[in-house]
Amino acid sequence: MASDRLQPMRLGDRLGATLRSVFKLDPVLLFFVALIAMIGVVAGYSAAEQSEAWVERSIVRLGLGFGLMLLIAQIPQRWYFVVAPWLFAVVVLMLVAVWLVGDMGGGAKRWLDLGVIRFQPAELMKVAMPMTIAWFLARRPLPPRPLDVLAAMLAVGIPTVLIAGQPDLGSSLLIMASGLFVLFFAGLSWWYIGGFVALVAAAMPVMWFFVMHAYQKQRVLTLFDPTSDPLGAGYHTIQSMIAIGSGGVWGKGWLQGTQSHLDFLPEGTTDFILAVYAEEFGLVGLLVLFLLYLAVIWRGLWIAEHAESVEGRLLAASISMTFMVYVLVNAGMVLGLLPVVGAPLPLMSYGGTALVTIMVGLGMLMSIRTQRSFLGHDR
Amino acid sequence: MLDRLHDHGRARRVFRLRILFAALISLVVVLTLLGRAAWLQIAQHDHYLAKAEKNRTRLVVVPPERGRIFDAQGEVVADNVATYQVQITPEHSQDVGAELAMLADVLGLDAPVVEALEERIRVSRRFDPVLVKTGLDEVERARIARLKPWLLGTEIVSSLKRVYPYRELLAHVVGYVGRINAEDVKRLDPDAYQGTQYIGKTGIERQYEDRLHGEPGYRIVEVDALGREVKVLDTQRPVPGEDIALTIDxxxxxxxxxxxxxxxxxxxxxxxxxxxxxxxxxxxxxxxxxxxxxISHKAYRELLEDPDRPLYNRAxxxxxxxxxxxxxxxxxxxxxxxxxxxxxxxxxxxxxxxxxxxxxxxxxxxxxxxxxxxxxxxxxxxxxxxxxxxxxxxxxxxxxxxxxxxxxxxxxxxxxxxxxxxxxxxxxxxxxxxxxxxxxxxxxxxxxxxxxxxxxxxxxxxxxxxxxxxxxxxxxxxxxxxxxxxxxxxxxxxxxxxxxxxxxxxxxxxxxxxxxxxxxxxxxxxxxxxxxxxxxxxxxxxxxxxxxxxxxxxxxxxxxxxxxxxxxxxxxxxxxxxxxxxxxxxxxxxxxxxxxxxxxxxxxxxxxxxxx
Missing domain, CATH: 3.40.710.10 (DD-peptidase/beta-lactamase superfamily)
Structure with a gap:
């Protein structure tokens, strides 16, 4: 490394150094993320019937998203952990408020009305959860002792239950996962992990009989036999698999997909964008895209491994793995491996709220990568 | 102190191992997804290609007609009436601007309305129909029909609207339906409500929603390469909602x-x-x-703020x-x-x-x-x-x-x-x-x-x-x-x-x-x-x-x-x-x-x- 500095910097290196030191961005991560976003616009243009208005709006949104990421990346990472417990407490209070107000108002549960802006506490919790658990565990001896594990589990469990009751099962599971990932990286004993897996397995039948709505069960059932419900959830899965399968190895070519353009595919620009892409760009296209996602995840894990503070390490690792879960849930649904749940594909699907959450997460990764405390050495 | 350092070192080692494990898991996940994609796109390619070729069929959901509500003597107190609405689909039109201008002339639309429509057309997808006017009368329908050769992107469609002929008289008993909103969507079975626009909000309309709603049907239609309907292959009629008779006279x-x-x-x-x-x-x-x-925001406020509280069921x-x-x-x-x-x-x-x-x-x-x-x-x-x-x-x-x-x-x-x-x-x-x-x-x-x-x-x-x-x-x-x-x-x-x-x-x-x-x-x-x-x-x-x-x-x-x-x-x-x-x-x-x-x-x- 030291010998590098003696050599004249190449343009790429200089650009990288500038991004890192001035804009606090990680060039490697930025490169992969931008590539995925570009693929998203290209595929979305096709899915939106070549609407230029759509491309405009999409680029504006992505621009705002990247702006947000840049902004978040400027915040020194230790500030996150000053704010984290407070944010967590406020969001939990809001969730309780939603629960109470919603109960009385009969509806309006998920949205807390705060005058002008209406927003979902659940979305804030997606950010607050891993930060808070990381903050908490980093202040205690690691690997965590049983009592600390219990406290962390409570902090994960309470918001999860509140959000699941809204009812927003999808968000609550993602939030739980982001908290549990922190525990995992903090060195939670494999015994606990095994126990938890056993508990989840035991909870499955309970969920099936007491928590899930009839239509949710139907979606799980159609996974095993999509033809059983051609009018409902099965229809999406069947059409999605036809689009992907007919694409073959090389795809039908950009704008040449027949399935997506004849409106067989629902929600082509949002939840099912991967099917549109797979039809037109084939297995090769999917290989490229999935490798890009893997690159983002691995870079995130690399950042975690090289982070200098314990909480930064835990947070970065949790963000990376939560990102992985997002990709898995959407791609699994589109490829017919998981039930249809209506989850977006990070950076590809067109949509506002999800993009904001993803960009905040990526911005924090960048901050952890580039911001160092004054005691830190430069690499 | 030494102990803590030792612990610290151990946590660091555990963390590194876990990172490696997570990296491995991510790799396995991506390989699984790719494996599934390969199975669909290589092994099953011919099967799905054939299906796609034949997939000239499209499924069109037909929402059920909502059950009507009668009084004890058989008078209709909640009815469905057909209304006609005109909509324009930019994709099918040669020149959307000109077509809109013609429609504005025929229907007597104001300049601000036309501007709003132009804006709406600009931002929406080309294949999505944009609603121009609802509640067309016969004269308007006839005029549009006569101009049809020049109005390629324009079509008149009929839809059913809920009407309460007795207005104020039964408002607190029968209640009303309203457009399905985000709150309703969370409670509903989305499949049963495909294509349905209204749901009971209060009164009998809400209490007996399940009986009044019915079940949607569908048509499987064949489409040509441009997505136009060519013929209907199969029809599953919707099950209309049940009519309900009140004890009220x-x-x-x-x-x-x-x-x-x-x-x-x-x-x-x-x-x-x-x-x-x-x-x-x-x-x-x-x-x-x-x-x-x-209801418009203003009208709703007026009802809410009326000191006599007309929305309040005093019975x-x-x-x-x-x-x-x-x-x-x-x-x-x-x-x-x-x-x-x-x-x-x-x-x-x-x-x-x-x-x-x-x-x-x-x-x-x-x-x-x-x-x-x-x-x-x-x-x-x-x-x-x-x-x-x-x-x-x-x-x-x-x-x-x-x-x-x-x-x-x-x-x-x-x-x-x-x-x-x-x-x-x-x-x-x-x-x-x-x-x-x-x-x-x-x-x-x-x-x-x-x-x-x-x-x-x-x-x-x-x-x-x-x-x-x-x-x-x-x-x-x-x-x-x-x-x-x-x-x-x-x-x-x-x-x-x-x-x-x-x-x-x-x-x-x-x-x-x-x-x-x-x-x-x-x-x-x-x-x-x-x-x-x-x-x-x-x-x-x-x-x-x-x-x-x-x-x-x-x-x-x-x-x-x-x-x-x-x-x-x-x-x-x-x-x-x-x-x-x-x-x-x-x-x-x-x-x-x-x-x-x-x-x-x-x-x-x-x-x-x-x-x-």
């Missing part, structure tokens, strides 16, 4: 609303033989048609002190508990005092009533008789007995949002106010004042129980498969008859408080007033000097014919002054219509603040 409902006149209030009419609700009017009301396609949701209308039931309780002998005479002075206490509980009649028996105590509405009875009975027994008559209990009618009212008790007061029960509160509870609150629906149901000597029904609006009947047994059937006779005298006896509504058929009933505010001790009660809003509410409950009851009626006229002056004539008008008797022009509600 629109004619009676109309008379009830008209009889209330300018008073805010409610009229509930029930058949005491089976519990069916024949009329349930709440005034003022609102036009439910406003809500179907989304099932509002609660009022029942006042003297509970005196017959109090008498029954007195006989059942052996506290009164109906034939024994009691001296009713101008006021009642709890033994050993100075406070005077005044009678509504300043100089009292003198010697009265039970029958007289009802038809002259003697307060002091019931102060004394209530004090001797005690709140616990009173609570037990009146609860049997449904005070403080939801009736269980098939409408959302019913109030329970309140039958106070020691327990309740301890819970709600953290106070002990005072004997004085028992005394005023004896004439249905104080904490006691009931809905007009409860009052009508209580009257039906009296009319039928103890048969209780769950009131209902739509016939269903329930067994709502139960029987209230007293130690002697004669008690029922004594209470009914006393109620008959309220109208039949020349000194009865409601004698002026005496009709060709025998009416039995009881007048009452519900105090809007409590009068302070020794204050002169002078209603005239007060704002109209401070007048007492006028109440009347009654049934007819006395010897074979076919209709029970409960009336409240808010700020109507007295039950005998205002509420009783309203009930008479409702009964006249039901028993097909020429209304007596002399029997009109007239305001008076005396006479109970």
């Amino acid at each position: 629109v004619g009676l409902q109309g008379v009830a609303a008209a009889a209330l006149g300018e008073y805010a209030g409610a009229v509930v009419a029930q058949d005491p033989r089976d519990g069916a609700i024949r009329a349930m009017a709440s005034r003022p009301s609102f036009d439910p048609n406003l809500f179907v396609d989304g 099932t949701r509002a609660t009022y002190p029942p006042g003297s209308t509970i005196k017959p039931v109090m008498g029954l309780a007195g006989m059942e508990y052996g506290l009164i002998d109906p034939d024994e005479r009691f001296f009713a002075g101008p006021y009642y005092q709890i033994p050993g206490n100075d406070h005077r509980y005044r009678d509504w009649r300043k100089w009292g009533h003198g010697w009265v028996d039970f029958e007289e105590s009802v038809f002259r509405s003697v307060d002091v008789y019931y102060y004394d009875l209530a004090f001797r009975m005690g709140i616990d027994r009173m609570h037990a007995f009146l609860t049997e008559f449904g005070i403080g209990q939801k009736t269980g009618i098939d409408l959302p949002g019913e109030s329970a009212g309140l039958m106070p008790s020691r327990d309740w007061k301890q819970r709600a106010k953290q106070q002990v029960w005072f004997p004085g509160e028992t005394v005023i509870a004896g004439i249905g004042q104080g904490y006691m609150l009931s809905t007009m629906l409860q009052m009508a149901n209580m009257t039906s129980t009296l009319a039928s000597s103890g048969v209780r029904h769950v009131p209902w609006l739509v016939a269903g498969d329930r067994s709502p009947q139960s029987r209230l047994k007293l130690s002697s059937d004669d008690y029922w008859q004594r209470a009914r006779e006393a109620m008959r005298s309220v109208v039949g006896h020349e000194r009865g408080t409601a004698h002026k509504i005496e009709a060709p058929y025998p009416i039995a009933g009881k007048t009452g007033t519900a105090q809007v505010f409590s009068v302070a001790q020794d204050d002169e009660y002078d209603a005239e000097e007060l704002e109209r809003r401070l007048h007492d509410h006028a109440l009347f409950v009654g049934f007819a014919p006395y010897d074979d009851p076919k209709l029970s009626v409960a009336v409240i006229a808010e700020h109507g002054g007295s039950g005998s002056g205002t509420a009783a004539p309203i009930a008479r008008q409702v009964m006249d219509f039901w028993f097909d008797v020429e209304p007596d022009a002399d029997v009109q509600p007239e305001f008076s603040e005396r006479g109970d």
